[in-house]
Amino acid sequence: MNKRIIDNKKDTNLKSFFFQWEWLLVLIFIVINIINANLSPYYLNFNTIIDATMTFLDKAFIVLPMAFILVLGDIDISVGSTVALSSVIMAVLYNMGLPMPIAMLVCLAVGALCGFLNGFILVKFKELSAVIVTLSTMIIYRGIAYIILENQASGNFPKWYTYLGWGYVGKIPFILIVFIIFAIIFGLLLHKTTFGRKVFAMGNNITASKFSGVKIDKMKIIIFTLTGLMSAVTAIFLASRMGSTRPNVATGYELDVIAMAVLGGISSAGGKGRMIGAVISIFLIGFLRYGLGLINIPAQILLIIIGLLLIFAVMIPNLKKTFGRGLRTNVSK
Amino acid sequence: MKRILNLFLVLTLIFALTGCGGKDNSSEGNKDGKGKYAIIVKNAGNPYNEKEMEGFEKAIKEIGGDAILKAPDQPTAEAQIQMIEELIAQKVDCIAIAGNDPDALQPALQKAMNAGIKVLSLDSAVNSDSRMIHVNQADPERIGRVQIEAISEMTGGKGQIAVLSATSQATNQNTWIEWMKKELEKSEYKDIELVKVAYGDDLRDKSVSEMEALLKSYPQLNGIISPTTVGIAAAGKVITDKGLTDRIQLTGLGLPSEMAEYIESGVCKWMYLWNPIDVGYLAGYTAEALVTGKITGAEGDSFEAGTLGDKSVITVGEGTEVMLGDPYKFDADNIAEWKEIY
Numbered sequence: 142m143n144k145r146i147i148d149n150k151k152d153t154n155l156k157s158f159f160f161q162w163e164w165l166l167v168l169i170f171i172v173i174n175i176i177n178a179n180l181s182p183y184y185l186n187f188n189t190i191i192d193a194t195m196t197f198l199d200k201a202f203i204v205l206p207m208a209f210i211l212v213l214g215d216i217d218i219s220v221g222s223t224v225a226l227s228s229v230i231m232a233v234l235y236n237m238g239l240p241m242p243i244a245m246l247v248c249l250a251v252g253a254l255c256g257f258l259n260g261f262i263l264v265k266f267k268e269l270s271a272v273i274v275t276l277s278t279m280i281i282y283r284g285i286a287y288i289i290l291e292n293q294a295s296g297n298f299p300k301w302y303t304y305l306g307w308g309y310v311g312k313i314p315f316i317l318i319v320f321i322i323f324a325i326i327f328g329l330l331l332h333k334t335t336f337g338r339k340v341f342a343m344g345n346n347i348t349a350s351k352f353s354g355v356k357i358d359k360m361k362i363i364i365f366t367l368t369g370l371m372s373a374v375t376a377i378f379l380a381s382r383m384g385s386t387r388p389n390v391a392t393g394y395e396l397d398v399i400a401m402a403v404l405g406g407i408s409s410a411g412g413k414g415r416m417i418g419a420v421i422s423i424f425l426i427g428f429l430r431y432g433l434g435l436i437n438i439p440a441q442i443l444l445i446i447i448g449l450l451l452i453f454a455v456m457i458p459n460l461k462k463t464f465g466r467g468l469r470t471n472v473s474k
Numbered sequence: 475m476k477r478i479l480n481l482f483l484v485l486t487l488i489f490a491l492t493g494c495g496g497k498d499n500s501s502e503g504n505k506d507g508k509g510k511y512a513i514i515v516k517n518a519g520n521p522y523n524e525k526e527m528e529g530f531e532k533a534i535k536e537i538g539g540d541a542i543l544k545a546p547d548q549p550t551a552e553a554q555i556q557m558i559e560e561l562i563a564q565k566v567d568c569i570a571i572a573g574n575d576p577d578a579l580q581p582a583l584q585k586a587m588n589a590g591i592k593v594l595s596l597d598s599a600v601n602s603d604s605r606m607i608h609v610n611q612a613d614p615e616r617i618g619r620v621q622i623e624a625i626s627e628m629t630g631g632k633g634q635i636a637v638l639s640a641t642s643q644a645t646n647q648n649t650w651i652e653w654m655k656k657e658l659e660k661s662e663y664k665d666i667e668l669v670k671v672a673y674g675d676d677l678r679d680k681s682v683s684e685m686e687a688l689l690k691s692y693p694q695l696n697g698i699i700s701p702t703t704v705g706i707a708a709a710g711k712v713i714t715d716k717g718l719t720d721r722i723q724l725t726g727l728g729l730p731s732e733m734a735e736y737i738e739s740g741v742c743k744w745m746y747l748w749n750p751i752d753v754g755y756l757a758g759y760t761a762e763a764l765v766t767g768k769i770t771g772a773e774g775d776s777f778e779a780g781t782l783g784d785k786s787v788i789t790v791g792e793g794t795e796v797m798l799g800d801p802y803k804f805d806a807d808n809i810a811e812w813k814e815i816y
Contacts, residue, residue, distance in 0.1 A: 181564070183563045183564050183565065184563075186563070189563040192559060192562075192563070193559065193563070195559070196555070196556040196559050197556075292642035292673055293642060293643075294575065294577065294578070294642075294643050296577055296578075303581055306581070307581050307585070379552075382552075382555065382581065383551055383552065383555070383575075383578040384577055384578055384580050384581055385575070385577045385578050387575070387642075387643065389550075389641075389675075390550075390552070391552075392548070392550070393548070430556075431556075431559075431560065434556065434557060434560040435560050435563060435564060437542050437543070437544060437560075439518060439545065440518045440544075440545055440546050440547035440553075441518055441519070441547060443547070444547055
């Protein structure tokens with residue numbers, strides 16, 4: 142797994158190119174779609190499939206910056222709470238008379254601030270792990286949301302706002318287009334810029350990258366702020382889909398988001414991964430859920446299937462290593 | 475070669491995984507022109523919801539249609555929105571839903587109605603723009619008032635009481651609580667103080683901890699009303715475990731099978747409920763009446779609801795409803811027979 146990231150030259154041979162994790166994901170993706178189409182006569186329908194993306198793309202926005210955080214070797218489990226807090230503040234401000242576009246800007250600002258706080262605490266108190274810091278802020282952010290709305294719903298958004306979560310451009314959902322644009326931006330940022338290279342350097346060896354002049358504190362704060370910002374983007378789309386918001390929205394999103402990124406081949410150990418993998422796995426999990434939903438599989442069984450797929454996915458690199466070694470010994474005999 | 479074998483292994487496993495899930499699906503592909511009726515309840519693993527689904531399925535079988543039963547793993551509107559999308563794609567004829575949120579499902583349910591699908595809510599209503607009709611278990615006013623009468627009788631008409639509800643957005647619970655508050659305004663209850671409405675979100679562990687928190691915050695508490703089957707069972711357990719029987723009175727709405735031990739032990743002297751199987755059953759026949767055009771959901775319509783007899787549509791608030799009847803009282807005398815039923 143290491144070689145494809147750290148040293149690009151070795152990747153040029155065709156065999157290793159096709160044995161990349163991302164290709165396996167594409168294969169699984171295709172297989173899942175074939176299975177879905179076989180199981181349900183309603184699956185293979187352009188409108189249906191495109192519509193299905195609306196049901197899972199809201200949380201997908203967080204997967205993009207989460208990939209950066211995982212590459213750093215950190216984790217952020219406060220994202221679901223950030224979604225709740227920023228959307229609650231947006232709804233309350235709107236209902237207090239603030240124009241919706243401004244309320245949305247405030248929502249983005251709140252998200253970014255939440256993320257900034259995570260990053261700030263992390264770089265100021267280096268002995269604390271990201272799990273602990275974001276676990277605390279996860280509770281704090283949701284707690285503030287509950288204080289503001291007291292377990293009530295708030296909504297009555299303007300009509301045009303519904304368009305964000307439910308509207309189409311031609312036959313393509315608006316949210317899908319926005320997501321693709323964001324995915325391309327984040328993909329380029331991670332793989333084609335100095336910023337992205339620094340992220341990988343930090344994930345592989347933070348001390349070394351510090352001594353080679355990477356401003357690691359600044360980098361961390363930027364990435365965590367970005368994650369908060371994208372959580373707020375999710376908040377905007379989610380509130381639009383729901384038509385209202387509550388302090389308990391987006392519960393469990395952090396797990397979905399991390400699962401999507403990890404299935405995409407982005408190791409939580411840091412330094413490894415590609416944005417394309419994460420993006421493929423967003424659609425993979427999304428369509429799997431949707432397909433199984435179409436044949437009305439009970440929710441609990443669906444969770445087990447996704448859990449199994451995830452365990453299997455994270456096991457594959459190890460399996461490959463084991464089998465790969467076996468292959469070599471055979472050859473040497 | 476091994477690698478290819480490896481890959482093959484992966485794929486077969488995934489095939490097996492998703493394939494075995496598909497087998498136990500019986501409602502697919504046996505269309506007989508009688509239509510497909512779907513029900514979405516609040517969440518899976520909730521016995522009350524399961525009884526509703528059972529009644530719905532029974533009605534749909536009598537009609538000769540296909541019943542699709544859906545329950546999300548968490549009691550959230552997000553999960554229900556996704557299920558509505560799945561049902562729209564399956565081109566069902568009718569969706570009956572016990573809403574986790576009155577307003578949040580509106581865009582999804584409107585999309586369903588635009589696609590020609592009949593939409594009704596049961597048990598926990600969605601707002602009147604999101605549905606054609608609501609199937610109500612019992613008169614919400616009577617449910618609310620009856621529970622205050624009960625707790626007043628149990629506590630001797632004085633002291634602090636609290637309500638342990640489901641989620642703060644559950645429409646039915648909120649309506650009952652409103653009626654409880656109205657009932658409390660009567661002068662005969664001047665010595666009863668409602669100190670808090672707590673929300674256990676219909677999750678067992680959360681209901682238990684909310685109940686414990688109530689006992690800690692209000693040491694003088696005399697009575698608990700829990701108008702939800704998960705909440706009342708959790709409250710019964712906490713009272714039993716802490717040895718507070720007789721000091722704290724408990725009533726509310728609960729499933730006889732789950733509450734039998736607490737009613738028999740005197741933790742809860744009596745409680746109320748209707749028959750959730752009947753609620754689901756009535757929803758099934760209401761669905762058929764909508765799909766076949768016997769009713770449109772307008773006031774004054776009436777239809778034959780299987781063994782429940784004739785039902786008519788009335789206006790409540792901004793929408794129309796079909797009512798099942800009065801709440802039923804379960805006490806030590808009749809619990810033994812009812813606990814076997816549901």
